[in-house]
Amino acid sequence: MNVVETEKYTVNSLVRGLEILKLFNEETPTLSLLEISKSLGVSRTVPYRFLHTLQSMGYLDQDESTKRYSLTPKVLELGFAYLNSLNLPKIAQPYMEKLRDELDTSCHLSILDGQEVVYIGTAPVRHVSVINVNIGTRLPAQSLANGRVLLAFQPQERLEEKFIANQTMNFSSLQKELEKVRKQGYAISEGDFLPGVRSAAAPIFDHTGSVKAALNVVATELLLPEKLLIEKAVPKVIEVAAKLSEHLGYKK
Incomplete structure (x- = not known):
């Protein structure tokens, strides 16, 4: 022109x-x-x-x-309209790859859709393909560390809409678990969904303070012993999730 x-x-x-x-x-x-x-x-x-x-x-x-x-x-x-128009998986990818390499664990980015977690980004560790997931994979949120993180920061009325009508689960028990996640700011799972698998997850917030996605690392118990999970994996996941939240304009 x-x-x-x-x-x-x-x-x-x-x-x-x-x-x-x-x-x-x-x-x-x-x-x-x-x-x-x-x-x-x-x-x-x-x-x-x-x-x-x-x-x-x-x-x-x-x-x-x-x-x-x-x-x-x-x-x-x-400004936030621009930030939110950015592709979060694209922004997160180098962070996930670095986290994967530092911890020797697979690293994933996920969002909540109804009662399921949907994976929108991944940095897999090749030698533990048994617990790697593909983009688009859906898994039950309440059974996963990343799912619990996403659920924990949902408005109460939305949680009730998602789960209270589900007669096959104890909603009160889930509530107590989510309250613990909210207070500590992260979630861990140890064999909850897959036996012998550990995971740590932290929330990613947008500029409104709403949870946008979850970042988690996952590996077998052999590669991610409990001491490493608590002392290294959890702090690193929280740190990286906080950086990604900053990209979306979130301020505490």
Whole structure:
């Protein structure tokens, strides 16, 4: 597309509105109408309409006494929309591969769908293929460390919708287990789903504080003895999950 075509499809009002938002920063957290017009190199009448629009949309606030404008938290949605549009498995892959190599365990990324865990990323250890999973694999959430992590940070009403009607399981017992996971911030499983297999999992949160996914490592008891699980695997999984949460805009 040449310069003429580019100018033809440029929406000047949108450009101007974005220019105004970009004027606010750490050094200039508030601006007056005069300061904005000077920065844009226009008369005061030009930015007034844009400021009114941005204020009505909730992106700007104006102090009634000083008449100065400032950004509102809603502006963060623009950045978080970008962050959330990123491919989490793609972001997580190098982290999972490093974790796999450090612990000599398979590493997986999963999300919750109903009462099942769905695997959306994986970094397998080749010599323990018996416990490796493929992307798209579904397994019962309540039986897995990563599943319990995902369940533990669900709203109570959603948990009840998922499980309370299930007459084949003890919902009260599950509740107690999930409360423990919430308090400690991670989950472990030792032969719960597959005999002789251990796993540690931690939650990944998005910018709203909602659990987005779970990160877990898994290996046989021989490769992941209990001491290694508790003293090394759990802290590393928590650390990496926290880094991935930061990528999604999460702040404690």
